[in-house]
Amino acid sequence: MSDQRFTPLRERHEALGASFTDFGGWQMPVRYISDLAEHHAVRQAAGIFDISHMAEFTVRGAQAGEFLDYALAGRLSALAVGKAKYSLLLAETAGIIDDVIVYRLEDDDFLVISNAGNRDAVREALLARTSDYDVVITDVSDDYALIAVQGPQAETILAATAGIGDVSIPWSEQRYYAWATATYAGRPLLLARTGYTGEDGFELLVTAADAATLWDQILAAGSPLGLIPAGLAARDTLRLEAGMPLYGHELTLDTKPAQAGLGRVVVTAKEEFVGKDAVEPAADAPVLVGLVAEGKRAGRAGYSVVDEGGAVLGEITSGALSPTLGHPIAMAYVTPSSADEGAAVFLDVRGTRIPATVTALPFYRRTK
Template identity: 65%
Template sequence: MTDPRTTVLHQRHEALGASFTDFGGWLMPVRYSSDLAEHHAVRTGAGLFDISHMAEFLVEGSAAGAYLDYALAGTFTTMPIWKAKYSLLLERSGGIIDDVIVYRLADERYLIIANAGNRAAVSAALVERSQSMDAEVTDVTDDYALIAVQGPVARAVLEATGSITDLGKPLDELKYYAAVDARFDSAPLLIARTGYTGEDGFELLIPVGNAVDLWDALAAAGAELGLTPAGLASRDTLRLEAGMPLYGHELSLDIVPAQAGLGRVVASEKSDFVGREGLSTKGTVDAPVLVGLVSDGRRAGRAGYAVFDVAEDGEAIGEITSGALSPTLGHPIAMALVSPSASDAGTTLFIDVRGTRIPATVTALPFYRRSN
């Protein structure tokens, strides 16, 4: 077994007193102070996240857009430059290899950001699908670092960072799921208005050699604005409240997009893409579907806990995929894959929490939406 990798910002995390965990083959900060403090900082001010463990791939060539139309579930040939799109990389059976974000940087140049733990699988699938097409796939993960600033004052933090210059457009004109090029000191910087917290925010892609200076500049600029370093624990409760799926929990090779509520992500009108035939032939009528669950009290269902449709006895009709006591809402929330017959909003189900069945109500996702 190989030791987990560390990001270029690891020494900064150590200096801040972070606790670490192995996540996707990387030693990543779980928390710096407390999960709750970091969660609330993102909801009320801003959080500073190191997400350099994510994988990045460049796709270039005259057929880059057509290649992505074939390789992924979405449509990219008509995508405007400097826009971003959430998409899925499917296997031929229709199962999900990974969920990704695609950025169009130029007519013949795209950037794909994938999950750290799926880097090898994503790379293999992308390269294999590029054969015989004028599209070159390059894994640039080791060349870049990725830093996220998330929360209501995220834009103010970036605007106060004086060494971020030469923006292609002002940040207040940058729409959600759009990107802009800029400079940090002398280095190229990509700023995207994307995130994984349910709050407004930005993700910044920078050459690895400039990442420490950018982290320090953001931290200094945000010192009086409520910017707080935040780890994986708060990132997980934030994304859960926002109803955002996590690969290995809500998404997997055994799950097709419609089960996870992501049928809209698949451009089924395309004549051909990898996974199309599998989706058209795979029966999903009785397959479990993703729902939200809310309950009272303080005892939260966790990933793997069984879900029942009766208070006693009976067979399990589903399983929790992610769950926590919501720091923002103050009560337990969970996402679960359950039988379609038990998926209607308002249905009462029961979560087996260490031998006690706790009633929970099916609810639409997300659990939390920001106010503006």
């Protein structure tokens, strides 16, 4: 279709034999070898992901920090230069327009990275909130590519990657949810120690023109250490094991932060922010829980969660047979009365009731 979009790494994916799928209007690699092989590589060594479909916005101006305090749910004005913070962009109803990561580049210069499918909604919401602030919002998404290297070998691989130079902070001193500057091919490269897999790793913001050669150099450095390309299927099972929400599944315009377990992201002490007056959910509003089951039949998004008598308690938002843990896991919104850890429920898997237990998130946590 003419409206399908491809990242600057399209030719690399095709050469590697990737299967593609539509994701947020982009044709993205869903797998290269196999979902399981790619998942296990990230847990045991490392995987390299193309995440160039994500959207990037610069927020610049004398009141950039104050503006983001108003526009987002967190207190971004307190973020130190060199650090990053997860936050939420709320509607007036306190429903979630998107979840974002904010990087403070300078005192008056921030970078906001949002989900690909929400690029237009995020841009429009940010621009609509600028009227009282000395700030300029610029959509720079098409200027950059974003490459993620995730797994226990990520730091070693990137430190050995040819062409990355002028690293502002030694690799071993770079902290989680922080960033460093570097260069690649003589042009600026942003190294963020962030990710969406539950493993250590980095996300590299590089100019679109340099993305393909950087991809090649990372693969060359990492292949001897077990690095392989990984697609969206592995990324989804990895983030599910790590209990990380996905927009359109756990997060929607009908979801308030506290329902999704993200009440901590909202700084209600702020004098004003969009959505503040509606941020508290109703007492009977469904809440997000983890579910574990035995056997091999996994509940999928849209399947019902029921009680012993078959009464519907809620609905699964994401589910899979966990490659790491070996049993079915799921996230679901259920009634508050059935959300206690250890509660027994059932998954309605195509007419068969599968016993499950409510559990705390995440399902998986790395040990180092």
